[in-house]
Amino acid sequence: MPELPEIQTIVTGLNRLILHKTIQSFDWNWAKSFFNSEAAVHSALNRSVTGVRRRGKAVLLDLDNGRTLLVHLKMTGQLVVQPPDEESPFPDRSTRVVIRFTDGTTLYFNDQRKFGWVKILTKEELAAQPFLASLGPEPLSRRFTGDHFRERLLRHRETTVKAALLNQTVLAGIGNIYCDEALFLAGILPDRKVKSLSDQEIRRLHRSLRKVLRISIELGGSTRRNYLSAEGVRGHYLDQAFVYGRDGEPCRTCGTPIRKNRVAGRGTHFCPHCQS
Ligand SMILES: [Zn+2]
Structure with a gap:
C-alpha cells in the first residue's frame, strides 16, 4: 500500500500537472471505485482544481465550489496524468476512473485490486469521513514534536x-x-x-x-x-x-x-x- 512519501509525491505531481484545470467529464467502469450520485458527479463538472492536498494516505483534490474529490489508493491504486498531446500507457485493464479536463489533460485512476475509490464530497461530508476524523498527526508537520x-x-x-x-x-x-x-x-x-x-x-x-x-x-x-x-x-x-x-x-x-x-x-x- 502506498504510504506517506508515495502519496506526497503524487500530490506534488498533481499540483504541477492539474492545478486550475477544469473538469470536463468523468467515466468509470467499476461502481465501487466511483460510488457517487448523479447529483454529486454533476456538482464537480465544469469546476476547476484549486489545490491538491494529502492527509495520511489519502489524496484530496479541492474544487472551486468547496467540493473535494477524496481519493484512497488502498493496495494498488494509481493516479497518473496524461498531459494533452502526450503518449500514455493508460487507459489499460486496471483503469477504473477517467477524469478529463477541458484543456485535453486526462487523469487516470487505475486500481488492479479494486479496493481504492474516488468520492465527491461536500465540506460537511468530508469532515464526517470517519477515517479522516480519527487520523493522528502528520509526522512531517511542525506540530509533531x-x-x-x-x-x-x-x-x-x-x-x-x-x-x-x-x-x-x-x-x-x-x-x-x-x-x-x-x-x-x-x-x-x-x-x-x-x-x-x-x-x-x-x-x-x-x-x-x-x-x-x-x-x-x-x-x-x-x-x-x-x-x-x-x-x-x-x-x-x-x-x-x-x-x-x-x-x-x-x-x-x-x-x-x-x-x-x-x-x-x-x-x-x-x-x-x-x-x-
Ligand atoms: Zn546491522
Missing part, C-alpha cells in the same frame, strides 16, 4: 512498537515499509512493547521516522509493485532501503544478514545486531 509523539505512543503501552506505528490514530501515513526502516534507524526491535521504550529511544524513533520519510520523498517514494507517481514514474527508495525487502542480505551498517519475522501480523525486517 517529540513530546507530542511520546504522548500519542504511550496511549498504546501494552502493544508492540510496530503495531503502534502502524496505527493511523497514533500518527498518519506510516505503513509497513517506513515502520521497519525507522525502527532500524532508531536501533529498536519491532516487537518491543511500547512500555519498554526509554524516553531516549522514543526521541530517537521520532527523529528516525521524520528522516526516512524525508529521504523517501526525495527519492520519489517506493515502488514494490504498483506504485507510480502522477507522472507515471517509479519511486527509488527501495534501491537503498536499510532493511525492508532485504531479508538474508547483509546489514548496510554491520554486515549481519537482515532477518524477517512477523510482528503485528505483518512481514517485518530487522537487523538482529543493530536493533535491540
